[in-house]
Amino acid sequence: MRKKQVLEFGLLVTCLLFLAACDKEKIQAEKEKDNSSQTHVVVIGSELEGIYLARAAVDEGLAVTILDPREKPGGQLIQGQMQFLDEPFDDQNHSLLQGRVKELFNRYKKGEIRKANEFEQYFNSLIKGIPLESGISITSMNRVKDAVTATQQIKSITYRTKDGYEKTISANYWVENTDFNALVDGLELERMPGIETVFGGAQEYMASSIMMKFRRVDWEKFQRETNRLTKKEIEDKYGSTTTVTDKFTWGFGNVGAAFPPDKESIRAALERGKAETIRILPHLREQLVGWENAEINGYPDYLYIRDYNRFQTEYVLQASDLMGGKMFWDNVSIGGYPIDLQGTASHTWGQHSGDPDKYGMPLRSFIPKGFSNVILAGKNVGASAVAYGSARIQANTSLAAEVIGILLGNLKRERDLSKLTQNEMQDIHAYLKNKYGITLNGVTAKNKTRDLTEDQIQQLNLGKLLLP
Known part of the structure; x- marks a missing residue:
């Protein structure tokens, strides 16, 4: 009887150990499951422009996650406290604002949004309901290359949370929305020549500023x-x-x-x-x-960064595009603003290169060359060092980001964004006009390069010719 009891006890212990091992494996599997996720769009960074993209994509039915390498959300607008809004106008003094950013400017001009806490409330209304995690750092990326087209895709990234945990997330589309290349710095892209091509000297950037209060x-x-x-x-x-x-x-x-x-x-x-x-x-x-x-009256948490490394895109805007009022079949924004090159360490007072009437900004200027599912938001726009003086303005790229968010929501399936057709863009433009009142086609602008020679246009693009 005793041997039987010992045997039964031994079997019971073995079963308990087996169950414990199963539970441990189950817990580990659940843990790995918790640390992996899938979504439609991942936005890296919380600058206002990319937040417009996120909000538009969510409103169009997509799942979006925002991962912010900064310790606190809000970017230039909230943490940098750059809360003076530059409005773009055309030559007839007509505002070029469209989309959600127009509402921000209207409330700003009415005096409804002026103080830091009012900007925070506005920003929070945009991210409401969208998962946002601050203080992350990207540790690795899973990229694949198409053997036929040689284009690449990001399939997933692994990141470390501010608490030290590692997580992996997969998505259809990835958005670079920081002012320091947190996502695209790891993609081995070709850097576009910067402001040093205009002012000479070593690699340089327009001045960053602290907002004095x-x-x-x-x-x-x-x-x-x-x-x-x-x-x-x-x-x-x-x-x-x-x-x-x-x-x-x-x-x-x-x-x-x-x-x-x-x-x-x-x-x-x-x-x-x-x-x-x-x-x-x-x-x-x-x-x-x-x-x-x-x-x-206090200090912002970090600098207002105007200019950092930008990388080759499917189309790079040039100063002659802006001054010529060029429009594109894949417009995602109608921009405007003087070509304002801010000072650098070696060229203190910068340069004013010309005043465009208005100009188009194509989707291709927000797609890094060689990647089919990566989007550049805000100041990461593909523009030459000279064209960047105007293209970088927040209102211009805010509209572009919102339009791209709407576009993603209207794609029938995952697509190579650089391969969208003119017919598809025409449909998107019609949808934008009918539902959102955003007009991106049929717009004409004054061509201020009409009387320039080819050599003069080249000099304009290099920042060596200044138009009155």
């Missing part, structure tokens, strides 16, 4: 005393573009030029920007009427 400015006095001057007096004293409205001011180039920047202050650019904010305050108090009691 001040309070206790007597704005009425500031506006009154500035606006009582004649146009010539303003130009002589403050600079040619100086303007003061009841809410905003810009220009004052002479005031800035009279301030000697400290090139040796702090190693990190952000800390250097904070230090310069402290240093410039007494200068502004002395130079600007109404600023006598101004104080620093």
Whole structure:
């Protein structure tokens, strides 16, 4: 009897061990399942432009996940606090705003969205219901190449969460939506020549900026005393573009030029920007009427980055496209804005290359060359160093991103985006106009390159010819 009991006990222990092993395998399988996911679109980064793409794709029925390498969401708009919105106009002074970004500008101009918390509320309304994970870092990518076409696809990426866990996600489409190439830096793409091709020297970028925040400015006095001057007096004293409205001011180039920047202050650019904010305050108090009691009103979390590495796209916009008012069969935006090349370390005050009427921005300028399911959002647009001075403007690329999000929702199946046909784009354009009131075809613009020679057009594209 005792032997039987021992045998039964041994069998029971064996069964328990077997069940425990099964449970362990089940737990591991569940864990691996939890760490793997599938979606239609993955947006890397939380800059506003790509958020418009995400929102549009979700509204069109797609599943979207946002993975943000930054510690906090919101990018340039929220964390960089670049909350002055530049509106593009054509030569007839007609606004070129369309789509969701038009609503933002309208509320901005009405004064409904001006403060940091109001921008945050707006941003949060766009990401509502969309999974967003901040503080991630991409550790590896699974890419495949088509043997016939030689085009590549990203099938999945593995990333580390801010808590140290590894996860893998698969998707049909991938969107680069950071200002530091978090996704495409690992794709071995060819970098387009940057601003150094215009100003000379080594590889360079337009200046990044810290948004300086001040309070206790007597704005009425500031506006009154500035606006009582004649146009010539303003130009002589403050600079040619100086303007003061009841809410905003810009220009004052002479005031800035009279301030000697400290090139040796702090190693990190952000800390250097904070230090310069402290240093410039007494200068502004002395130079600007109404600023006598101004104080620093905090600092943004990181810099406003205008320009970083950009990579070859299926079509690269040139300055002659912009100044010629060129339109494309695959337009995803109608852009406009002066070709404004901001200063660099070696060329302090930058360059104004010309004022386009308006121009088209093709889908192909948002598709990196050689990849069929990767999309570039915002300032990653494929534009030459000169054309980038206008194409980079947030309103231009916000419309493009929203349109691409709508386009993805209307594709019948996973597609090579660079292979969409003109007929397919015509259908998309009709849908955009009927449902969203967005017009991208049938638009005409003034050609300001009509009288230029081929050599002059080449010089324009190199930034060596400046059009009035």
